[in-house]
Amino acid sequence: MSSVLLIKNGRIIDPANAIDKKADLLIVDGRVAEIADHIQEPPQPDAVVIDAAGKLVTPGLIDIHVHFREPGDEEEETIESGSAAAVAGGFTSVVCMPNTKPPIENETDVEYVHRKARQARKTHVYTMGAITRQAAGVELAEMGFMVEAGAVGFTDDGRGVQDPAVMLRAMKYATMFDTLIAQHCQDEAFAANGVMNAGLQSTILGLPGADALAEQAMLWRDIQLVKKTNVRYHAQHISTADSVELIRAAKKDSLRVTCEVTPHHLLLTEQACCDYDTNYKVNPPLRTQQDIDALKTAIADGLVDALASDHAPHLQSEKELEFLAAPFGIAALECALALYVKALIEPNVIDWPALVKLLTAGPAAVIGIDKGTLAKGRQGDVAIIDPNTNYKIDVTKLRSKSRNCPYNGWPVTARIEKTIVAGEIRYSAGP
């Protein structure tokens, strides 16, 4: 007996295959079997049929930048709770960052993440490994073994690799496996322990600011190293207008450079910090309207490869500290799609197919996985989205273990109806 899932009458948007039409989608034994205008309801009595009229049917969404905090900070998030949040947000694949305690720095650590993900049985969970041992920025971690264990790239995220010689060595070494080097671009000398963007707001608030130059300086340096090594390089959560210009130039030079943008860098400015609310303390910091405009232009111009939430859960007790002392991070994986729609669709920056691409085929290509497409034979990962609803984000209802999400009460218009992973319905919205 084979298992059969039929999604009828939806608008199928599959940018990888240039599909955007009203059609039916059939998944058999966990794999995409057919997309056609009308597919007969299967004869099997246990076949599942979903009516998706008025809904969008897309490849399962992919977030290549999440922090699930396991191992080490399980009170903030676990792979299980993070996975539950992921599927509730339409994400059928996520990439964990390796800055856990201890960091993901060898094949055993990678396998640990995979095992926890299998046990959670919610979403596909990938992980990056640390570039350097203990993510200390000095000695290379065992990249080869981690690649063999399934790591999809390397980063010391949370910090950038400061030493240019170490970064050059890491890039050269990574080319041996044609794996991805991802970077949290922040030159700590320029960032000067800043806790928000350096500017008028930080001056008024009397808080140390991180100059936008810190991001740009490291990105510029890394691009020079990419020219030298031809490594696959990914700039994580770029946040400034100057970074956009560096990416634009690198892409014009056909360098293997990709980048991602977060929802908060599209929706919030440094102004949000004006009341010392630590839910707006994030790294890279919230910048200016000019930066938001530049990031949106970059997205409209097709310079951005992926949208990524940088889901960074933290305990309330940690966020209930002075702004100076509280940890960096916003947790918004579950409501990320609604936020992207608010930032990009509602103001007509891009259309739905372009947005879906940035959440499916785009990120899949960055990390080189066989996902983000509804091509025949691929795993049946699907998101069903209601694009025309109205509700308010309720932080208390989120599945993440943490509540450091500044969007409580925001009115939004898109909602995940169902999330299907390998042909199995893993999430259904309530009535």
Next chain:
Amino acid sequence: MAVKRKTKKSFWQHKHLLSLRDLTVEEIAYILDTAQGFELISTRSVKKAPPLRGKVVVNLFFEDSTRTRNSFFLAANRLSADVIEFTKKSSSVSKGETLLDTARNLEAMGIDIVVIRHSAGGAAKFLSRNINASVINAGDGYCEHPTQGLLDVYTIRKIKGSLAGLKIAIVGDIAHSRVARSDLWAMSKLGAEVIFVGPPTLMPPQVDQLPVSVAYSLDQVIEKVDVVNMLRIQFERLGGNPFPSVREYSHYFGLTVDRMKRAKPDILVMHPGPINRGLEMESEVADGRNSVILQQVTNGLAVRMAVLFLVNQAAAMED
């Protein structure tokens, strides 16, 4: 014709004093006027008044301070409050008891007013959102030091009559100075023209967008200003090496006897203290006839009495 209200409401409505940036001109003037009344108490033989009798004030100081802490202590005492001194050297709140827990514990003891000094900008505001007691900001990181700003404008107003139209230079490490910020807000609101003077390495980001002009040498401004406020070089706050040497700093920014010769004869010389003699200013200037540094200290007491009195009154109205 104004309608008479049933309950008498004070003009001052704030239960906390967190920043001068948030106050109106009228509110600042109201504090100064109130302070004027309290100044007399210090000159009487019995230096006590009853308005805070039965109230408990906590001096919650996470940073070193002598004059501000003593000034608040004495101010609260003169208003007949009970004062608890709580000094904690460690400014690190990530280890041990958090600021919030500390404050909640104090509150459980039934305190009425917290006077807080803390190394983190926003600490006073943070506290005010999380406890019921009144909060007075006695310095938060390099954000604000409202009572210093108030005593500075009080001192100037007392001598010059008004701040309107005065040119005031604030000299030194502007970037890391809460005094510069509180002074700027109060002085500019009261109509003075403020000039920040210091090396570019000690100016905060986007200083050009503040209501202030900037000069990179004291010589540029010394002849035209009515008041010069010399900030203390806080070596403990200076990161790196913002100027090459003390010698070179003094050369461009020190208030020397020579420079004083070119100043207006009635220029007021101020300093929030403690002075690094020979660095920000020469001893002859600090002790000279234009110096109002000790008057600032005296006035600080009256200003702090006024602030304690007003926040207490506003809190009582709220209850």
